[in-house]
Amino acid sequence: PLSSVVLPAGRAQHVLADCEGFLQKEGWYASHGIPYRRGYLLHGAPGTGKTSLVTALAASLGLSIYVINLSSRVLTDEMLCELMANAAARCILLLEDVDAAFHHREGTTSRQGTVTFSGLLNAIDGVAAQEGRLLFLTTNHVELLDPALIRPGRVDMKIKFEPADADQVAKFVRAFYTEEAADAAHVDASMEGREEALDQLIASIPNKVFTIAQLQGFLMQYRTEPRRALENIDKLARTDEH
Structure with missing residues (x-):
């Protein structure tokens, strides 16, 4: 349950409320011509509860979690789009340790696996991208991420995780x-x-x-x-x- 996740007071409930609000506002998004997507970036040191929060949110919302390893050597752009397209209409898509898959340094982004950076962006919000999902990205090193990946519209909420207070x-x-x-x-x-x-x-x-x-x-x-x-x-x- 969400109560089992030890985070600063009110933080888990705040994220849950945001998720619930998104899931209840499909009509509002449609009437305003805004793509029906919601993205979250969880960043901070290992062991601070990023994945635990996502797991607890899925349980509270009654949603399945689809975990995708972007660093996989067998995952291609086409496979990534297909995986995301075949996920449930309402679900949580979890891309863990995105910094390990793509390193941003001095204006360029290098990849560690087979998926290209443009392929990832296209899968997230390209023409063929599915709507109605909650997308969670986790990273231990937010400074290594390309700003294009976490700009507003792709990432709507950034949550920093720190050692326990x-x-x-x-x-x-x-x-x-x-x-x-x-x-x-x-x-x-x-x-x-x-x-x-x-x-x-x-x-x-x-x-x-x-x-x-x-x-x-x-x-x-x-x-x-x-x-x-x-x-x-x-x-x-x-x-x-x-």
Whole structure:
């Protein structure tokens, strides 16, 4: 569910409301002569929740997700157009890590796979492009993207993802250590002081330094023992990011 995605307050709900508004306004787009498309760019460091948000939005909206790997060596311009054309009339199209497929440097855009940059633009909003879909692009390096790909009309909303702030840390840590999720046979022997340990653990994690993925990787080592997590907090900085 959307509530499981740990983002700054109100952000997930804002994106959901925008998606819902788009899906309900087909007639308005038609009456105003505007192509019935909506594009979103999710950008930021790995592990900050970009793909998790898209997955949760799809569940909330009841839509299927079609994931397309633009870096695939077997994907051609024609295949890309065909894949996008054959997707459901109402769906989410997810193009992940677009920076890995196309690098923009010094006025030119180089490709890593077989799909051309012009072929991608044509698939998104060319004459034969389908309407009624929600298009999500994700990137770890927005600075590497060609401005033509993310101009208004192709990308209508840009959402920046950053390492977890204090509110996100508190929300995630408390959710992680809910009694319902813990294995009763391995919970701390005494519940006394558990809340204090959680408060201290949360306070020991710096603001906007670690991603949710890093925090999860670290806490999984102490999944029912917040006291031990607090005692070993120095190891958090050495947790590999996934």
